Amino acid sequence: MIAILLGAPGSGKGTQAKFLSSKYGLTHLATGDIFRNEIAEKTPLGIKAQSYVKAGKLVPDDLVTEMVAARFNSKEGRYLLDGFPRNLTQAQSLSSILAHENLSIDLVVLLKISQELALERIVSRRVCSQCGEVYNIQTKPAPGGKCLSCGGEVILREDDSETTARKRLMVFEDITRPMIAYYQSESIFKEVDAGRKPEEVSVALSMFVDSIFAKS
Numbered sequence: 001m002i003a004i005l006l007g008a009p010g011s012g013k014g015t016q017a018k019f020l021s022s023k024y025g026l027t028h029l030a031t032g033d034i035f036r037n038e039i040a041e042k043t044p045l046g047i048k049a050q051s052y053v054k055a056g057k058l059v060p061d062d063l064v065t066e067m068v069a070a071r072f073n074s075k076e077g078r079y080l081l082d083g084f085p086r087n088l089t090q091a092q093s094l095s096s097i098l099a100h101e102n103l104s105i106d107l108v109v110l111l112k113i114s115q116e117l118a119l120e121r122i123v124s125r126r127v128c129s130q131c132g133e134v135y136n137i138q139t140k141p142a143p144g145g146k147c148l149s150c151g152g153e154v155i156l157r158e159d160d161s162e163t164t165a166r167k168r169l170m171v172f173e174d175i176t177r178p179m180i181a182y183y184q185s186e187s188i189f190k191e192v193d194a195g196r197k198p199e200e201v202s203v204a205l206s207m208f209v210d211s212i213f214a215k216s
Contacts, residue, residue: 009165009172010125010169012121028080031068107209
């Protein structure tokens with residue numbers, strides 16, 4: 001099983017990815033983690049990617065796709081893709097690679113949220129500078145600005161400032177619109193209202209995933 005979870009910054013994608021991975025036994029493949037691991041382990045793909053990163057260039061779509069696809073090590077595996085594909089080119093490349101291996105995407109979920117609410121969530125978010133635990137000044141504050149898990153300082157990331165957040169949301173909208181249209185024509189695609197409480201979003205996601213399982 002291969003599932004794709006899409007969502008703008010602030011949509012709660014990270015929270016729901018953890019939920020789905022845990023409930024359905026999916027291997028969570030986050031693009032950022034894959035990049036860091038490949039580069040740290042100095043794999044052939046990691047070395048290629050690092051050359052672009054060092055030069056301040058974007059890693060080419062075909063290389064990104066190859067790095068992610070290399071993680072599908074078994075046709076019996078169950079995977080959740082988080083942060084990939086990011087654009088239409090990557091989506092098309094992924095489909096081609098999977099078809100070559102007689103694999104296919106089983107479901108694509110878009111966490112739909114208004115830009116206003118997404119922005120509100122982003123600028124309220126705080127992250128532990130040591131362990132990465134996520135907090136929110138409105139719904140999950142860190143007492144005294146210290147992480148409850150490790151005691152590290154809880155900070156506002158530069159990416160979560162209002163100016164940067166607005167740019168991130170605009171970029172997401174521009175590059176993902178064609179990709180979403182690419183998947184929308186298929187029965188495996190579902191939009192889920194991410195403006196609700198996390199537990200309500202989880203219930204909606206479960207209903208969709210269960211319906212896919214019932215058909216298989």
